[in-house]
Amino acid sequence: MTLHLAQAAFLLSERGRAAARHIEIDLRPQHRLAALTALRRNFTPEEAAALLTLAELRQRAQAKFPQAEQMFFTPEALEQATAWPVALHRAERLHRLAPPGPVLDLGCGIGGDALALAHFRPVIAYEMDPVRLRFAQANAEALGVADRISFHQEDWTQALAEERLPPAAAAFADPSRRVEGRRVFSLHRMAPPLETLLILQARVPALAVKVAPGVADEELPPGCGVEFVSHAGVCKEAVLWFGPLTRGAPIRWASVHGEDRWFVLGASGREPPLGPLSPGQLLYEPDPAVIRAGAFFELCERLQAHLFDAQIAYLVGPPEHFDPQMRPFVAAFWVEEVHPFGLKRLNARLRALGIGQVELKRRGAPVEPESLRGRLDLQPGGRPGVVLLTRRGSQRLMILGRRFSGDA
Numbered sequence: 001m002t003l004h005l006a007q008a009a010f011l012l013s014e015r016g017r018a019a020a021r022h023i024e025i026d027l028r029p030q031h032r033l034a035a036l037t038a039l040r041r042n043f044t045p046e047e048a049a050a051l052l053t054l055a056e057l058r059q060r061a062q063a064k065f066p067q068a069e070q071m072f073f074t075p076e077a078l079e080q081a082t083a084w085p086v087a088l089h090r091a092e093r094l095h096r097l098a099p100p101g102p103v104l105d106l107g108c109g110i111g112g113d114a115l116a117l118a119h120f121r122p123v124i125a126y127e128m129d130p131v132r133l134r135f136a137q138a139n140a141e142a143l144g145v146a147d148r149i150s151f152h153q154e155d156w157t158q159a160l161a162e163e164r165l166p167p168a169a170a171a172f173a174d175p176s177r178r179v180e181g182r183r184v185f186s187l188h189r190m191a192p193p194l195e196t197l198l199i200l201q202a203r204v205p206a207l208a209v210k211v212a213p214g215v216a217d218e219e220l221p222p223g224c225g226v227e228f229v230s231h232a233g234v235c236k237e238a239v240l241w242f243g244p245l246t247r248g249a250p251i252r253w254a255s256v257h258g259e260d261r262w263f264v265l266g267a268s269g270r271e272p273p274l275g276p277l278s279p280g281q282l283l284y285e286p287d288p289a290v291i292r293a294g295a296f297f298e299l300c301e302r303l304q305a306h307l308f309d310a311q312i313a314y315l316v317g318p319p320e321h322f323d324p325q326m327r328p329f330v331a332a333f334w335v336e337e338v339h340p341f342g343l344k345r346l347n348a349r350l351r352a353l354g355i356g357q358v359e360l361k362r363r364g365a366p367v368e369p370e371s372l373r374g375r376l377d378l379q380p381g382g383r384p385g386v387v388l389l390t391r392r393g394s395q396r397l398m399i400l401g402r403r404f405s406g407d408a
Helices: 005-012 014-022 029-039 045-061 075-080 084-097 112-117 130-142 156-161 194-203 288-293 296-303 324-329 343-353 369-373
Strands: 103-106 123-126 149-152 170-173 207-211 225-231 234-241 252-258 261-267 282-286 315-317 330-340 355-362 383-392 395-403
Touching: 005 014, 005 045, 005 130, 014 045, 029 045, 045 075, 084 112, 084 170, 084 225, 084 234, 084 252, 103 112, 112 123, 112 130, 130 149, 156 194, 170 194, 194 207, 225 288, 234 288, 252 288, 252 324, 261 288, 261 296, 261 324, 282 288, 282 296, 296 315, 296 324, 324 330, 330 343, 343 355, 343 383, 343 395, 355 369
Parallel strands: 103 123, 103 170, 123 149, 170 207, 225 252, 355 383
Antiparallel strands: 207 234, 225 234, 252 261, 282 315, 282 330, 330 395, 383 395
């Protein structure tokens, strides 16, 4: 549900905060009505709904924020918020490369990026929505950085047009990628659009802009660097870096979070080599951010690998050239068998190999893995295996193998 201003005021009141701290309800979806009924014994329907929504959002937010139990969210703002490790990573880069001085956070939502930026330098945050703004202020207090952030409830594009934006050393913008309730993909249809952001960049050269990871190459403005960010194995966002924030970076790169740290792989734009696919090789599945960055040549160079099809983002190479340092960027699989795709043959090979648990993956194949699972002849008590559905040219292929740990 959407939280309105009166509900936000209740949640931020002493009574609301105390209730949210001590709430003990079953948050499983099938028990939602019972939880709401229980809350209504002590609170108005609006207050009860707000408490239940906040409890649900805090539970969901634990995947993004380690401090979620102290924070305030709206459903839409939580969905749009950057995960905390990603926000800290971005804030550290901006702080390292920008000139000294405060940073603008333009469209701060519930404050995720502003909170991270405030760990490094003063922040001037703009947000039009009054509920999100009040929650951002409360979140800054909860995380102990309220004295480092000044909040403004205003459309920052209006302040820009009227030349009222405060002087700043750098700016971060997170344009809305939903217009009239529908998701948009073009940089020119975001709110605000790219044209407005370029006007901003002419005044604040050190600019970072969060965009969708599917950003079209032909829409990228000249002079910017593009970072594709992967967290928990998912590439959910890209960042356009401008001016001094591009210093020392390639035009495109992937940043992958793993083992509580960040790994970076630049893309040169060079064409990766092509070669054969055969049993005995290792097959590498690149992280989604690496795929979006197009860093295939760099992977091939480090792993002595090649593509077996120019349109398929799988690499293959000899196992003796496996490089453990590349583990954050790829998942590796032993290739045991390669066959033209066919269900009858697949089941015969699963039986012959004694596979009882199967991981299904696909790239460039029309078959939905989960629609296939119930038709597989898996062996009770059998070993784990992997089936990769793909193609080479117009030929549909199935690759049978197992995950490679690097130890065998």
